[in-house]
Amino acid sequence: MDHFAYRDGVLHAESVSMTRIAEAVGTPFYVYSSATLTRHLTVFTEAFAGLDALVCFATKANGNKAVLNLLGKLGAGADVVSVGEMHHAIAAGIPVDRIIFSGVGKTRDELAAALTAGIFQINVESLPELESLSQVAVEMGVEAPVSIRVNPDVAADTHEKITTGRKENKFGIEWINAPAIYKRAQALPGIAVKGVAVHIGSQILDLAPFRATFQRLRDLILQLRVEGIHLERVDLGGGLGVPYRRSDPSSPPPADYAAMVKEVLGDLGIKIVCEPGRLIAGNAGMLVSKVIYVKEGESRSFLILDAGMNDLVRPAMYEAFHDILPVDEPAADAENAPVDVVGPICETGDLFARQRLLPPIPADALVAFATAGAYGAVMASTYNGRPLIPEVLVDGDRFAVVRRRPTLEEMTALESLPDWRC
Ligand SMILES: *Cc1c(COP(=O)(O)O)cnc(C)c1O
Numbered sequence: 001m002d003h004f005a006y007r008d009g010v011l012h013a014e015s016v017s018m019t020r021i022a023e024a025v026g027t028p029f030y031v032y033s034s035a036t037l038t039r040h041l042t043v044f045t046e047a048f049a050g051l052d053a054l055v056c057f058a059t060k061a062n063g064n065k066a067v068l069n070l071l072g073k074l075g076a077g078a079d080v081v082s083v084g085e086m087h088h089a090i091a092a093g094i095p096v097d098r099i100i101f102s103g104v105g106k107t108r109d110e111l112a113a114a115l116t117a118g119i120f121q122i123n124v125e126s127l128p129e130l131e132s133l134s135q136v137a138v139e140m141g142v143e144a145p146v147s148i149r150v151n152p153d154v155a156a157d158t159h160e161k162i163t164t165g166r167k168e169n170k171f172g173i174e175w176i177n178a179p180a181i182y183k184r185a186q187a188l189p190g191i192a193v194k195g196v197a198v199h200i201g202s203q204i205l206d207l208a209p210f211r212a213t214f215q216r217l218r219d220l221i222l223q224l225r226v227e228g229i230h231l232e233r234v235d236l237g238g239g240l241g242v243p244y245r246r247s248d249p250s251s252p253p254p255a256d257y258a259a260m261v262k263e264v265l266g267d268l269g270i271k272i273v274c275e276p277g278r279l280i281a282g283n284a285g286m287l288v289s290k291v292i293y294v295k296e297g298e299s300r301s302f303l304i305l306d307a308g309m310n311d312l313v314r315p316a317m318y319e320a321f322h323d324i325l326p327v328d329e330p331a332a333d334a335e336n337a338p339v340d341v342v343g344p345i346c347e348t349g350d351l352f353a354r355q356r357l358l359p360p361i362p363a364d365a366l367v368a369f370a371t372a373g374a375y376g377a378v379m380a381s382t383y384n385g386r387p388l389i390p391e392v393l394v395d396g397d398r399f400a401v402v403r404r405r406p407t408l409e410e411m412t413a414l415e416s417l418p419d420w421r422c
Helices: 018-025 034-047 065-073 083-091 108-117 127-140 175-187 207-226 254-268 278-284 314-318 408-412
Strands: 004-007 010-013 029-033 053-058 077-080 099-101 121-124 144-151 191-197 233-235 271-274 285-296 301-305 324-326 337-342 351-358 366-369 391-395 398-403
Touching: 010 018, 010 029, 018 029, 018 285, 018 366, 018 391, 018 398, 029 034, 029 278, 034 053, 034 065, 034 254, 034 278, 034 391, 053 278, 065 077, 065 083, 065 391, 065 398, 077 083, 083 099, 083 108, 099 108, 108 127, 108 144, 121 127, 121 191, 121 233, 127 144, 127 175, 127 191, 144 175, 144 233, 175 191, 175 207, 191 207, 191 271, 207 254, 278 285, 314 351, 324 351
Parallel strands: 029 391, 053 077, 053 271, 077 099, 099 121, 121 144, 144 191, 191 233, 233 271, 301 337
Antiparallel strands: 004 010, 029 285, 285 301, 285 366, 324 366, 337 351, 391 398
8 A cells, every 4th residue: 555646636645746846856756655664664564563573674675865764763674785775774873783784795895894883684695705704703803693695496486687596596505505504604703693594586476485485494494403503583585576556456465474474483483584675665656757748650659758767777677567647637538548658868778668558648747657666766877967866755745855866067076087188
């Protein structure tokens, strides 16, 4: 459920109309709903009531400071995948004892920064990383709290570019090597073995691959106990999918997911950590754009928008579907016709939707891409010399610009001519 709806014929985020925001900040822009973020986090957290659970929001889904701050105040931690994200999460007020550092290629500098900050957990993904971390920790005279990310070799039915839990993927320690790496970790100085972690992919709409993964984790945890290694945490990663089609709002409810986790792992007396990203933020955000031109061709019509693939890359990168809503509510009897919805970028791939059935939308009208709150703004670039677009947070009847549009001067400020040209 989200808090985006038509009111008096205009699309609103909570009690603020998209036109009001557009007048204030210009287009395109991202808009997030506080009520929706709050609801998603609360529903997820409450589903784990009765278990010792920590929810660490996957910062890479939406790294805006205001979003992180809101989720942090509601009790969420953060899962970060770079020192930049860690810095962002700390700056947003997320307590360090709720921050997890994931990622397959953390540098020594990043590992040192994580140890200096004193975060909750570092998820180690390879033997060389474990050895580097041990050396860095020893040099610093500290112990690194480590979970080993294992690769359960479970196929999740999702887009090829977002499946991560098969053995041919680059992520995690191969299942067969997991017991050996725990023994190695225990023997290494500077390493405090805390737990086991997985993350099998993203936008997964079926609980079966999660269940198969968690069952494997259970087996591993019990096997390690026999060998005298007692893990205190299990980190289940993220990956639960969200509905991208408003006409088909079916996706596994967090309650079903949590019930399955309880069933498989609930009796182990072990802390449960979750890293949802998309589930919390996806449907809590929209991208609003203006139609620049309507181009009627011989065989096709095009809606040419002021937003491009640099602002929202998911359609170009993953063939992802986003619902496109006219901000002015179409008349009940408006007839839909197929149209290609494209951006202004000089790339054929700058195509948001092919032959989408939409009501007539004139030039200068606004359209909104739904489910753009996750992997939207964070993936944006300045390709074609386009400034990153503003992000706006709505709360009831008020809104705030939580990332402003840079000026053109700011965009070039980091560049300089070489000395020898001067
Ligand atoms: C991307 C990622 C997540 C979040 O995935 P979602 O599909 O957005 O829930 C969680 N954990 C790790 C390690 C990730 O890389």
